[in-house]
Amino acid sequence: MKYNQFAYSLPTPQQQILELQRIKMYPVDVAQYSFDKLTRRIFRQFFPDYRSQAALETQLRNLLVDEQQNLFTYLANIGDRFEQHAFYNVALQLLGFYTPSEFSLDDPIATMKQLGLPFVDKLYFNTESLTSAVYQLLNTPSKNGLTFIDNLAARGYYTINLSANEQQRPLFFNGKAQATFSADQLIREVVYVESDLDTDHDGQRDLLEATIIRPKPANDFIKLPALYTANPYFKGTTDTPMNEVNVKLAVKPTGDARENQDNFDDFPTFDTTNPSAALTNPFANHSSVAEPSLIGTVTLNDYFLHRGFASVYAAGIGTRGSDGIRTCGSPEETASTIAIIEWLHGDRRAFTDRSRLDEIAAIWCSGHVAMTGKSYLGTLAIAAATTGVTGLDTVISEAAISSWYDYYREHGLVVAPQTFQGEDADVLTNECFSRQKDAGDYAKVKLFYQEKLAQMKHDQDRETGSYNHFWDERNYRNNIDLVKCPIVSVHGLNDWNVKPKNVYKLNEALKAQGIAHKVILHQGQHIYINNFPSLDFYDLINMWLANKLCGLENHADAIFPDYLIQSNLDESDWQTPTNWTGTKQKELSFAKDFDNSANHKTEFIDDGVKAFHESGLSDLAWEEAFINQDERFAKNQLVFKTPTANEERLITGRPVVQLTVKSSANRGLISAMLVDYGEAHRLTVRPQNLELQARQLGYHGPLETTMAFKPDTKMTSAKLIAKGHLNLQNRNNAYEGQPVEPNQEYTLDLNLQPTYYHLPAGHQLGVILYATDMGMTIRDQNELTYSFDLENSLLKLNLGKTER
Template sequence: MPTARTRARIAVVMAGLLVTALAAAPATADPPGRRPTPPHVVGTGTVPAYSFADAIRESVWVETRVDSDGDGVRDRVAADVVRPREAAAAGVRVPVIMEASPYYLCCGRGNEGEFKAYDASGVIAKVPLFYDNYFVPRGYAFVAVDLAGTARSTGCEDVGGPLEVGSARAVVDWLNGRARAYTADGRPVDAGWSTGRVGMIGKSWDGSVANGVAATGVPGLATIVPVSAISSWYDYTRYQGALTSTDYPGWLHSVVSSRPEDACATVLARLRADSAEQTGDYNGFWAQRDYRPSAGRVRASVLVAHGLHDLNVTTGQFASWWQELAERGVPRRLWLSQAGHQDPFDVRRAEWVALLHRWFDYWLQGLRNGVMEEPRVDLETAPGRWTTQRDWPAPGTRDVRVPLGVGDGVTGTLGGRGARPGQERAYVDESLTEDVVVAAPTTATAGRLVFLSGTLSTALRISGSPSVRLRVRVDRPTTELSARLVDYGTAERSWFGAVRTLDTESCWGESTEVDDACYRDTEEITGVSDHAVLTRGWLDAAHHRSLRLTTPLRPDRWYTVTVPLNAYDTVVPAGHVLGLVLGQSDPEFTVTDDRDATVRVDLGRSELVLPVTGRAGLPTVDVAPAVVTAPAEPSAARSARTERQRP
């Protein structure tokens, strides 16, 4: 009996025969003076009209504008191209879907960790992921770019900086006739087969490159699809001045670099010297890797995808970028899931591929298929439960200021009465793990402060970026301040945004013997729990005035500080209790040498700022309700930390 994979391949072959038969049918003549409709366009969509097996596959090296490794020759980045042979033979130019990545040979791409593969002559034979399998038969070229200093490219990788972004931009320039490229034996090669319209896509680092290239305003880049992507590398390696890891830019460079150690020693030394690890300051080095201020230069449309439980590239990355794009009127769309650091292909596969197909058809092929008239946001509100809305944050969202109350002396209140100035609570840094800091909120635990709302009488919709404004006095020059918003109540929840890989598979495009279009199916992992952390935030207190410099705290002074929490979107059900938990050093998420500080909080001058929709608010209470939680499962934060260490 044929296996599932064999049956899937047979289905792909039969689909190809059907398309061939349709293509052979008589076509309606185009009006005089109009260009003939290419065979891959039917109505307002593209169809698989070309052979993937017979596609042209070529490897070229695009010349950049810099010599980053100092060898006297401009850097050249490898670009592996797959494009339809029949279109080339007919003189039909095609647009390009492009993914620029540092991972193609070092680390693998996608849930199944695929790598590039080459034939005996060094020409591309297999590209990871399904993009070439699916889109090349539909009249697109796919270009997989090795960033400078990685895989088969020369030059040096500078982790989000101008060398990296410039190397990807050079390929867009080549596809538009503005840069030179060469074959392996040095022959010049142009991209006359390209329409010049390029769409960049990628997850994590790859999507971050797409953001960076779009922020240069390069002509020809028509759209980008950043998935779980970085918009500010400072915010990826620092949480408001608090380090997430030590030597992170240098470590990332070393992981992905394919160059001899001495070739990029100077670049690596600059990464370590200029990143201001000793202070955590935002400086010129980080400004080069912050794409948000350049949002006004973006000419491309943007389809953003992110997981609300992403603890690697946290949600503030998409939220800040989205806001900058919105303020400048950039055409955009948003796909928010309950996932962690996952590709939508592994969360809601069929719907994601369908959206990508229509998105690229609209922006790269110029087909008016209505994709931009649909609601701007697709949102997963609970595991497997999806809805759409006009924008994000949800229309009608307003910031509600929730005071902090004394409560019973052990647990404070959210929305409590009588939070007058001068009512204080103090806590000492204990470096608690997340499991400990949020569990048993009505039990006295050293090293934290807990504030609970009353039991919600109606559901509470939170949509946007909360923050905590604190009036504090600290007996050390600095300490880390951490805050968590917690939903106390039993519900089925996405289990830290993880997915499970199944034994079944599905196929998305055509396959060859080397390049398979079939991938194992996945499903979200869910579980019932009696509480869950919704969102988190951190601040190095000495950066309360500015991220560009430290201002050591004096023990005899009160300071007003704001701890921003990561963006979130959820409905807290009626009957649940909302909690705010304050801590200090956070060993599972940050790295700090600051220990043992005592922080005093003036409750009457402190508050939670909560973005909510509608007229609902938190009930006013004098004493927080009794809330009991079961012993925690193995730490979600440890899982996040493991995930975080992967490039």
């Protein structure tokens, strides 16, 4: 494995000394120390969990500087210099690597280079070069991926070296917040934020329950920044049946679907400047106490609790403990999300309980807020950013939706997130409407809620799949011009739940507005990546938040790459291109540039639904069989493969399949897959465990298992790169239905999901043309025939420069 560090910078020698003194690694009178005295002091500091002289001596004797000598003996005779090979032999052992199985004592520098770890390139260290070596070592990733100083902190370094008062205040080292706050003194509380909404139509402002978990500062004058996660699942979910997918593809009416009236998104609101009744005790400043929660917290937030950041969680309208009803993706949902930020910033009031008698202010909060979370959680962070709400200084969103149409629809079709066939906005709304769990509370809103849910089911329009007013209200990119804060987006290039075009389109829109947008693309599916040792993810986000929430001048904007993309050929290879989409364009003719094009079939019949049901395959198993040309589905596809590539190619951005096609009926849909064909041990798209409970996120903090994408133990012959789907009636755009005449040719561009894919030498690039996708589109047993003019059909690619 190679350890990639993108958040590390080496300051001047004088600054290194100042920072080492600040964290108590160096004494304030370091200039008075001889070389040997300073060196022995430093290595004692590396063992905060061994305080007696005997225990410390044992640890020093357990470390070898070479084959004949241990560290204790070496330090006893140190003199006025430290040999490079001796220092890095010890350093590798301190970082958790074993000799001789993982490195040789004869050549530690070779291992440092192989692992991508920084080192001082001098054969002998004097005081200045030793200082640089120590500073670098503290900021070097250990075997578990956390920096050495983070692992020291988890072992009690700051508890031993800082006073009780110093431990409960922010401390920064190499531009990052340190884990100086104790997990044993966390404050947990619940408040009820008053919104301007009345989504349950009871004549009162909806109260929104928020749970706060925050470290205890040294005094009330220290204000903490907040990491806020809007999590609709936080208070539980309900079992909700999916919509039927074995239905006929409708012939939709012509015209602009955006003109269709949407009656769902119509709720009363109140004026913030005119709150409800006066309070008997308006500034009580105490709150009800929340029971410690074992579910729903975000690990990234937990990491920052030890570093002086509060964690705030709110499930939003219609969830257990709050008022209102769920309204998936709506402006009301966004308003309930930002209400919490407004309270944290001091612009909205909250109560200690649901009686609305005692007001509570977030007096502990600095007013600086970042939003975090994955999937729906990250989506609401994007929603909040597009309001321009004051107090939201940045967003760290992972696998986030930027338009709900791009989640549940595609190019005029109903298209499901992978493994969730039949899910739609109505299903997710009901799933997160956790007020149903309290029977008495639910009874008050049941009839109204059921009416609104039926209205949502109608307005989302599964009949046509067109982009209408309902979906336009749920397109956060419409308000991109209101975004004021920089955004970090993390997304999986193999995420077929929240598909990559959500972050791709967001990136294009933010760039056009000149808003800073940092994009991290990994090779996984719908996952978090904070526990991947090959990337210094925690440090990147730490550096970013120290700058955005704490005002630390650490050059985060310049250091954090605009694009950080993991290679599909090597999980340790993280690349930093200047753009997602490469500048070289290439067109491949379906008639000339694929193997056997001259004799290729030009039509297929879309009658595979019956075979799919008879096969008993799951959606995922069907996709694998389909890509590998299973004979049960062979007549439902046309497969094209290029000649074997004689060199590696990098496919970037959004591939486009330009087709001239006709349907045998007055309706139809077209799907396409871009496929890598060739035998290989490809990276698994699901991360594998490296080491269980390999690291601790702070002193007495939570334990975390490290993971990585590993080469599959078995050879595979094909890998999906990208796919796309399109309704023939929406060949120009997603909102305008156009007629389809049977057996009449139409030329269209089918934009596939964006990618960043290295096609290895010796492999073939394949395209599969088909119609019904058993895992995503509706399943119409229609037996339509689709025919193609290959002479007038192209695959358009954007190629980038390979860096391998």
